[in-house]
Amino acid sequence: MQSVSRQGQEPRSGPWWTRRWVQWGGGILLLIFLLLFPYLFPRPFLRRMAILVLLWSLLGLAWNIIGGYGGQVSLGHAVFFGLGAYTSSILLERWQVSPWLGMLAGAAVAAIAALLIGWPTFRLQGHYFAIATIAAGEIFAILFRNWEWAGGAVGIYLPLIRGDQLVNFQFHETKVPYYYIVLVMALLAVAVTYALERSRAGYYLRALRADQDAARSLGVPITRYKLIAMVISAVLTAIGGTFYAQFVLYISPNTVFALMLSVQMCLVAVLGGLGTIAGPIIGAMVLIPMAEYTRVFLGGRGGGLHLVVYGLLIVIISVFQPAGLVGLLRRRTRPTPPPAMPTPAEEGIA
Amino acid sequence: MDLTILAQTVASGLLIGLVFSLLAVGLTLIFGVMDIVNFAHGEFLMLAMYVTYWLWVLWGMDPLFSLPISALVMFILGALTYLLVIRYVLDAPMLAQIFSTFGLMIFLRFLAQVLWTEDYRRIRGSLLEGRIEIAGVFLGRPEVAAALGGIITTAILYWFLKGTRLGWALEATAEDRTVAALMGINTEWMFTLAWGIGSACAGIAGTLLATFYPIFPEAGAVFVLVTYVAVALGGFGNITGAFVGGILIGLLQVVGGFLWEPRFKDVLVYGVYLLVVLVRPQGLLGRR
Numbered sequence: 106m107q108s109v110s111r112q113g114q115e116p117r118s119g120p121w122w123t124r125r126w127v128q129w130g131g132g133i134l135l136l137i138f139l140l141l142f143p144y145l146f147p148r149p150f151l152r153r154m155a156i157l158v159l160l161w162s163l164l165g166l167a168w169n170i171i172g173g174y175g176g177q178v179s180l181g182h183a184v185f186f187g188l189g190a191y192t193s194s195i196l197l198e199r200w201q202v203s204p205w206l207g208m209l210a211g212a213a214v215a216a217i218a219a220l221l222i223g224w225p226t227f228r229l230q231g232h233y234f235a236i237a238t239i240a241a242g243e244i245f246a247i248l249f250r251n252w253e254w255a256g257g258a259v260g261i262y263l264p265l266i267r268g269d270q271l272v273n274f275q276f277h278e279t280k281v282p283y284y285y286i287v288l289v290m291a292l293l294a295v296a297v298t299y300a301l302e303r304s305r306a307g308y309y310l311r312a313l314r315a316d317q318d319a320a321r322s323l324g325v326p327i328t329r330y331k332l333i334a335m336v337i338s339a340v341l342t343a344i345g346g347t348f349y350a351q352f353v354l355y356i357s358p359n360t361v362f363a364l365m366l367s368v369q370m371c372l373v374a375v376l377g378g379l380g381t382i383a384g385p386i387i388g389a390m391v392l393i394p395m396a397e398y399t400r401v402f403l404g405g406r407g408g409g410l411h412l413v414v415y416g417l418l419i420v421i422i423s424v425f426q427p428a429g430l431v432g433l434l435r436r437r438t439r440p441t442p443p444p445a446m447p448t449p450a451e452e453g454i455a
Numbered sequence: 456m457d458l459t460i461l462a463q464t465v466a467s468g469l470l471i472g473l474v475f476s477l478l479a480v481g482l483t484l485i486f487g488v489m490d491i492v493n494f495a496h497g498e499f500l501m502l503a504m505y506v507t508y509w510l511w512v513l514w515g516m517d518p519l520f521s522l523p524i525s526a527l528v529m530f531i532l533g534a535l536t537y538l539l540v541i542r543y544v545l546d547a548p549m550l551a552q553i554f555s556t557f558g559l560m561i562f563l564r565f566l567a568q569v570l571w572t573e574d575y576r577r578i579r580g581s582l583l584e585g586r587i588e589i590a591g592v593f594l595g596r597p598e599v600a601a602a603l604g605g606i607i608t609t610a611i612l613y614w615f616l617k618g619t620r621l622g623w624a625l626e627a628t629a630e631d632r633t634v635a636a637l638m639g640i641n642t643e644w645m646f647t648l649a650w651g652i653g654s655a656c657a658g659i660a661g662t663l664l665a666t667f668y669p670i671f672p673e674a675g676a677v678f679v680l681v682t683y684v685a686v687a688l689g690g691f692g693n694i695t696g697a698f699v700g701g702i703l704i705g706l707l708q709v710v711g712g713f714l715w716e717p718r719f720k721d722v723l724v725y726g727v728y729l730l731v732v733l734v735r736p737q738g739l740l741g742r743r
């Protein structure tokens with residue numbers, strides 16, 4: 106089985122960008138650039154965009170853990186995002202609990218939800234699993250829409266706290282602190298993914314993605330490792346949900362439990378390239394500016410024209426580059442294109 | 456008294472369930488032939504509603520007569536979808552397939568919004584308007600017509616698949632596209648046909664719904680999510696399963712909503728689905 110080759114070896118040959126030192130150097134340069142970004146580009150529009158790109162990188166990386174490495178196509182991740190957002194917001198609004206503690210509580214709630222959703226649905230495969238996660242997502246959306254105590258369909262306006270202190274997780278003078286917070290969160294997701302890639306769990310996940318029955322017959326506890334991946338993914342997604350609530354300061358079931366949200370998390374990862382670290386980040390860097398710019402240029406009249414273009418672009422991308430943008434890079438490193446889904450991560454490009 | 460109300464509820468559930476059935480049958484036909492879920496199915500339904508509406512407003516054509524036209528329009532649209540998009544993702548990963556039809560869904564929904572705004576539109580005064588009474592149970596004539604349309608279309612489709620050579624060819628392609636091609640079946644044409652017929656089902660359902668349901672860009676989304684559940688409940692690719700699944704969903708929605716709380720009717724639908732696949736991961740009538 107070539108799909109689970111040894112990780113961590115220096116690729117002997119191959120183009121220059123596959124060399125280890127090039128990748129590390131590039132990563133460090135990128136990090137310096139990211140740290141300086143708010144001062145290099147002080148325009149509020151770009152700052153907001155950078156924050157959104159990082160938030161979506163985080164969400165894409167989170168989705169990638171179960172969807173990319175584990176191969177379980179979840180279209181219900183908005184559940185975890187919404188639970189993260191709602192838990193911290195309710196704690197803040199009702200009992201003035203710091204959103205940082207609320208974030209931890211939200212992560213815990215999302216982890217429990219991941220177990221509750223994963224345990225029955227991980228027996229399903231392919232489209233049955235995807236539809237089941239949509240069903241789970243819709244159940245949460247309907248319940249929160251009708252849960253008056255939690256704001257019902259209107260949602261929750263978060264109490265404004267002036268003073269711009271880190272402990273309040275609210276910044277009104279400048280949005281720069283949001284940028285650094287979400288940057289740390291995205292880096293956390295990168296670190297988690299990096300560690301997972303090199304762990305036993307990472308190999309098990311890729312093995313069960315490549316061939317579930319073969320992995321099971323070799324003694325991989327399939328459901329347990331799917332659940333582990335789902336919980337990690339849910340926790341990271343919930344953290345993103347709390348960040349969103351604190352950034353926008355308003356949440357409602359239609360924004361944080363939306364099916365479109367689940368789909369976009371998946372889309373970010375797929376667009377960039379599944380089962381790689383770089384994939385979701387590249388996906389977010391392409392998709393979010395694309396969506397924001399079309400919104401600015403075409404959405405001014407409120408007609409939804411930007412979404413027409415957005416939809417069309419999604420179709421075009423999936424037709425012409427089904428392996429994601431990382432696949433574009435990889436295609437040039439080999440004479441023949443590899444199969445898109447089964448083994449993207451193991452080639453050392455990540 | 457109570458019995459009448461219950462009978463009334465069951466009857467309405469059955470009627471709307473038969474419309475779900477028609478939608479689900481179209482969806483499952485496409486899936487059965489090439490293992491692709493059409494996430495734009497609801498948008499085809501919505502477009503058919505608009506076709507019916509504009510024929511009614513501009514030319515005064517009654518939905519009863521515009522039915523074949525909207526079926527034909529949707530057949531062509533479905534076939535074009537295959538030829539222009541799906542053909543290129545047939546061998547792509549499942550996610551690329553999902554996103555190709557998902558992108559199409561977003562494209563069509565917001566195109567409708569740009570062209571015709573978010574306003575609710577209704578068709579008033581069609582030939583079908585009014586209601587009938589059977590043993591104390593009142594039924595809207597448009598709903599009855601829609602249910603009848605659902606049954607008749609499914610019956611014709613069933614006959615076509617089981618009783619004609621073309622239908623056999625389609626089923627053979629669904630069974631194994633490589634072997635079917637070796638047997639001299641033009642599978643490319645079969646795929647186009649499946650998309651055409653599946654979409655025409657949505658077209659017929661759309662016209663029938665337009666006689667009693669408001670017409671707006673998100674109308675498709677309202678129906679199609681539970682239709683996916685109906686398809687999965689019956690077993691992907693299983694025509695009979697989809698038909699039964701649709702009826703079950705309709706009954707669950709209306710009767711469950713009546714006994715519990717109308718606003719939680721879809722929680723019941725999704726919950727029952729999750730329970731069923733917990734016991735039978737392949738759906739009620741699906742094969743493993």
